[in-house]
Amino acid sequence: MKSGRTPAVVIGVRSYGESDKIVIFYSRKRGRLSGIAKGAHRSMKRFVNKLELFSHLEILYTESRSSSLVRIDQAELTDPFPLIRANYARFAAASLVSELIFHWTRENDPDPRIFKLLLWTLTSLENLKQPPAWTAILFNIKLLTLLGYKPALTGCAECTSLAPGSGPYLFSPGRNGLLCRGCATPADSAAPEAGPELPFSLRTARLLQKAQELPLGKLDRLRFSPAATKEALAILKIYGNSLLQREISSWDFIVR
Amino acid sequence: MNVVPPALARLIDDLARLPGIGRKTATRLALHILRRPAAEAHELANDLANLHETISLCSNCFAFSESDPCAICGDPGRDGALICVVEGPADLMAIEKVASFKGRYHILHGVLSPMDGVGPAEIRVDALLKRVRMQGVEEVLIATSSTVPGEATAAYLAGRLQGLPVAVSRLACGIPMGMDIKYADELTLSRAIESRKPAA
Ligand SMILES: [Zn+2]
Ligand SMILES: [Zn+2]
Numbered sequence: 001m002k003s004g005r006t007p008a009v010v011i012g013v014r015s016y017g018e019s020d021k022i023v024i025f026y027s028r029k030r031g032r033l034s035g036i037a038k039g040a041h042r043s044m045k046r047f048v049n050k051l052e053l054f055s056h057l058e059i060l061y062t063e064s065r066s067s068s069l070v071r072i073d074q075a076e077l078t079d080p081f082p083l084i085r086a087n088y089a090r091f092a093a094a095s096l097v098s099e100l101i102f103h104w105t106r107e108n109d110p111d112p113r114i115f116k117l118l119l120w121t122l123t124s125l126e127n128l129k130q131p132p133a134w135t136a137i138l139f140n141i142k143l144l145t146l147l148g149y150k151p152a153l154t155g156c157a158e159c160t161s162l163a164p165g166s167g168p169y170l171f172s173p174g175r176n177g178l179l180c181r182g183c184a185t186p187a188d189s190a191a192p193e194a195g196p197e198l199p200f201s202l203r204t205a206r207l208l209q210k211a212q213e214l215p216l217g218k219l220d221r222l223r224f225s226p227a228a229t230k231e232a233l234a235i236l237k238i239y240g241n242s243l244l245q246r247e248i249s250s251w252d253f254i255v256r
Numbered sequence: 257m258n259v260v261p262p263a264l265a266r267l268i269d270d271l272a273r274l275p276g277i278g279r280k281t282a283t284r285l286a287l288h289i290l291r292r293p294a295a296e297a298h299e300l301a302n303d304l305a306n307l308h309e310t311i312s313l314c315s316n317c318f319a320f321s322e323s324d325p326c327a328i329c330g331d332p333g334r335d336g337a338l339i340c341v342v343e344g345p346a347d348l349m350a351i352e353k354v355a356s357f358k359g360r361y362h363i364l365h366g367v368l369s370p371m372d373g374v375g376p377a378e379i380r381v382d383a384l385l386k387r388v389r390m391q392g393v394e395e396v397l398i399a400t401s402s403t404v405p406g407e408a409t410a411a412y413l414a415g416r417l418q419g420l421p422v423a424v425s426r427l428a429c430g431i432p433m434g435m436d437i438k439y440a441d442e443l444t445l446s447r448a449i450e451s452r453k454p455a456a
Contacts, residue, residue, distance in 0.1 A: 012371070013403075017276050049441045053404035080443050084404075088368070088415065091408035095370035250370035 003062040004070075006030055007078065009118055010055045011098035023051050023072065025059065026101050026118055031110040035061055035072040050075045054084055054094050054122055068107055081126045089255035090125045093132035096250035097121050097139055103244055104147060117142050120216045129220045133229050133256050138219050140236040141211045149243055151235075152177025153209040159183050162202070171200040171235040173242035178205055198235050204228045229256055264290065316387070318363040318380055320345050328360055335359045337394040341384065341413060343367050343401060351399065359397070362387065367405040368412060379409070381416060388422050395423040402429045402447075 011032075012024035021040035025033045040047045050057060051072070056079040061070040084090045101118060105111070121139045125132055144150060155162040156169070157177035166180035178200060207228055211219060224232065237251045260268070264286055271282035289297050313319070314326035321327065328334055338359030342348050348361050364379040387393060398413055400406035410426055417424050430448030431440055440448070 049402075049444050077441050077443075080441075082443055085407040086411045088408060088412040091368070091404070091411075092370050099371045249373040252373070253370040253375045 001062050001065065003060065003073070004029070005058065005060050006033075007115070008033065008057055008059050009115075009122065010051060010053055010057065011101050013051060013053055021047075021051055022069070024102060025057075026105060026115060027059070027110070028112055028115040029110055030108060031114075032102065032105045032107050033061075033070060034068065034107070035059070035070040037072040037075075047072075047075060049080075050077050052080065053098065055080045056119065056122070079122075079126075081122050083126050083128070084122065087128075087132075089132040090128070092250065092253040092255060093136045094122060094125055096136055096248070096254060099248050099250045100140070100143065100240065103246065103248065104143065111146065113146050114143070117146065117216065124220070131224075131229075133233060133254055134222070134224050136254055137208075137224065137229065137232045137236060138211050138222070140240065141208055142216070144236075144240070144243075145212050149176070149239075150212060151208075151239060153205045153212070156180035156183050169200050169202060169205070171198045171239070173235075173239045176239075198231075198238060200231060200235060201228070204231045208232060226256070317361045318365060318383070319348055319361060333358075336391055338397065339384075339387065339393055339395070340397045340399050342399050343406065343409075347399065359395075362396075364400075364409070367400060367403075367409045369405050376412065376416075381413065384413070385416060385420070388417065388420055393422055395425060397425045397427065399427045 006027040006029035008025035008027035010023055011026050014022045016022045016036065019039050021037045023035050023037055023040075025035065027033045037047055037051055040051055055077060058076045058078060059072055060074040061072050063070055081094075084094045097118065101114070105114065117139065121135055124130065124135045124138075151171075154160075156166065156179055157172065157175045159180060159182065161180050161182075163180075166182060168181060170179045170181075170184045171177070172179045172184070204227075207222060207224060211222060214221070233251075233254060233256065237248070241247055241251075267286045267289070268279065268282045271277055271285050272279050274282075277285070289300070310322050311320050312324065314321045314324055314329055316325050316329045319326045319328065323330065335358050339362050340351065340357060340359055341362045341364065342351065343364055343366065345363060348363060351357050351361075362380070362384050364381075364384075366374050366379045368374060368376065368379065384396075388396065396413075396417055398410045400409045400413075414424050414426075428451040429444070430451055431437055431444065437445065
């Protein structure tokens with residue numbers, strides 16, 4: 001049977017029976033990957049402490065003929081990111097990141113840019129270069145951009161105006177971006193499938209637009225005020241949930 | 257044609273819903289119950305039926321108990337100044353088995369897990385803080401697992417207990433008994449070194 005090796009990050013773990021674990025990874029070579037680790041709770045040599053949430057590993061696996069679940073043969077720890085678990089705000093942000101990666105990606109559909117973004121995000125949370133809520137915002141903006149759902153932030157999504165007098169602006173998940181006062185009709189807000197429209201300041205829009213453009217290495221230059229943090233988290237939650245058509249549980253636990 | 261009598265099929269369905277039990281095991285268990293004397297099946301049925309009526313949660317520590325307070329909270333021989341915080345009832349039973357712990361417990365009934373919608377409000381943190389304030393508690397021993405959610409829960413609890421006049425300790429983590437240290441990962445090894453003790 002075919003075997004493989006890939007760098008991977010653990011984004012979900014479940015006990016399976018008395019001694020096995022089902023582990024969900026986001027891997028560089030395979031995209032999302034689910035595997036079973038036989039004897040993970042007992043085996044001291046192979047897996048002890050390695051198949052843990054958010055750990056960056058190099059895994060060896062064997063494909064199964066009958067299911068999409070691979071068998072995990074070996075795991076080598078590259079970085080366990082030990083400080084993420086030592087702080088609730090970081091843990092909650094890393095949980096959100098894992099949950100989003102799980103729902104936005106598929107098996108056998110690798111995207112090395114998403115893998116790189118995931119490692120950048122966990123490293124930022126580990127090193128605490130910025131508050132975990134900011135890291136969560138930046139991850140969301142970058143992920144949506146990579147997935148092709150970049151929200152329109154440079155001007156009203158309908159009429160492209162960006163005059164301060166056209167405010168207050170709204171963010172419309174249904175129309176993928178900013179909406180000026182003139183274009184936000186009552187009919188929009190009445191369409192429940194589009195999600196509620198949220199007040200959105202131009203300052204926050206510009207900040208998120210900058211985040212879309214800057215390379216990962218320069219994102220730590222951005223500063224979010226408490227008001228911008230609150231606004232950005234709110235629109236990214238509503239926008240992402242509306243695109244995914246589901247509620248992402250971890251959003252409710254992000255510490256502002 | 258269905259060869260399994262409906263009553264047996266229903267029991268197999270019921271048993272297969274239990275954690276860790278597949279259809280094969282459920283069938284084996286159901287047939288075993290059927291082959292044994294009827295009295296045994298009645299006893300099992302009675303025990304199951306009475307479970308929820310006789311057992312409830314201790315209002316102090318949230319252990320499953322037939323009385324309130326539970327046997328441990330009601331025992332004057334146990335040290336009320338020391339509280340051991342555990343994730344679930346199975347952890348309490350494991351610690352009680354070694355008999356070296358003489359304090360009381362606090363059962364969270366879970367660990368923080370944002371992905372599953374479990375936050376601080378779901379794991380009885382406020383009740384723990386209330387006990388610490390009201391019951392003259394001197395030490396809280398946090399005995400959650402050394403998994404990532406267990407560690408995050410421990411860190412969260414330690415943060416919430418900060419500033420209260422109570423010592424907070426964490427179950428020592430290190431090399432499991434019987435393990436060759438060359439197989440230990442870096443994290444386990446560094447924790448073991450941090451929590452080292454005098455050898456004599
Ligand atoms: Zn407009
Ligand atoms: Zn009790």
